[in-house]
Amino acid sequence: TKIGIDAGGTLLKIAYVENDALYYRSFRSRDIDRAASWLTDHFENPAICVTGGKSHALAEKLNVPAKTVLEFDATTQGMTYLADQLNHPLGNDFLFVNVGTGTSIHYVHDGKQERVGGSGVGGGTLLGIGFLATDMQDYEKIIQAASEGNRENVDLKVKDIFDGSVPPISGDLTASNFGKTEILVEQPPSDPDILASIIGLVGEVIVTISSQLAVQYDADTIVYIGSSFRSNPLLQQIIEKYTRMIGKTPLFLENGEYSGAVGALLAT
Ligand code: ADP
Incomplete structure (x- = not known):
């Protein structure tokens, strides 16, 4: 069985192929021991490839050798594959935003990703x-x-500030996140x-x-x-x-x- 694992800061994500179908499974990263036993118990002769910040921590707990790959490239390959499977090809040029424990932003051009922010x-x-x-x-x-x-x-909206008069931007925009201080104080x-x-x-x-x-x-x-x-x-x-x-x-x-x-x- 072929198994791909993304061992992240909060969640450990597993994708594997059985009878030509793709299956998913996730564990909390703090349950890494449980994830390792599940992998050991579930698969005979697996071919495993791991990515993510906790790759080495996981690889050490497996009783079979595991290949490792660079996370950003793996993510780009994986999402391109998933989008193609959904008949929604991503094209030559796009931005992707990975909202995990933290956020990482990448620009993909001609299949190559560059991390441009986060x-x-x-x-x-x-x-x-x-x-x-x-x-x-x-x-x-x-x-x-x-x-x-x-x-x-x-939250304080623009229209809360422009009480009655017409604001220069949409009144529905957030003017200040958590900014309704006076009201927060009066009524938690x-x-x-x-x-x-x-x-x-x-x-x-x-x-x-x-x-x-x-x-x-x-x-x-x-x-x-x-x-x-x-x-x-x-x-x-x-x-x-x-x-x-x-x-x-x-x-x-x-x-x-x-x-x-x-x-x-x-x-x-
Ligand atoms: P990472 O690769 O950094 O672990 P993920 O893409 O797995 O990042 O996203 C982690 C985030 O997903 C958490 O911070 C939380 O907001 C959310 N999340 C979704 N499901 C769970 C869950 N079952 N337990 C904890 N967090 C979860």
């Missing part, structure tokens, strides 16, 4: 600030709670409101940096991947809306969070 603001920021603000730790619970939240209780927002606003902050920071880079590199399509979009339509909506606002086309690749693992699989 931000420490990513999925880890949601989990970290989310925990500090609400004491919640479970990803699915955090995302679920956020979906019931209302950012209007936390609920945990869901805070979590929804954290997702807003993360999404708006990422989309601002990404769209500026898309303009700089003259790329029409921005492909967004990474496990931070898992079960998180709110993050996707924010990024989608702002990407379209600057005239670029956002693309959220199905199973895109497995791009690195698929790229590693292709390199076995």
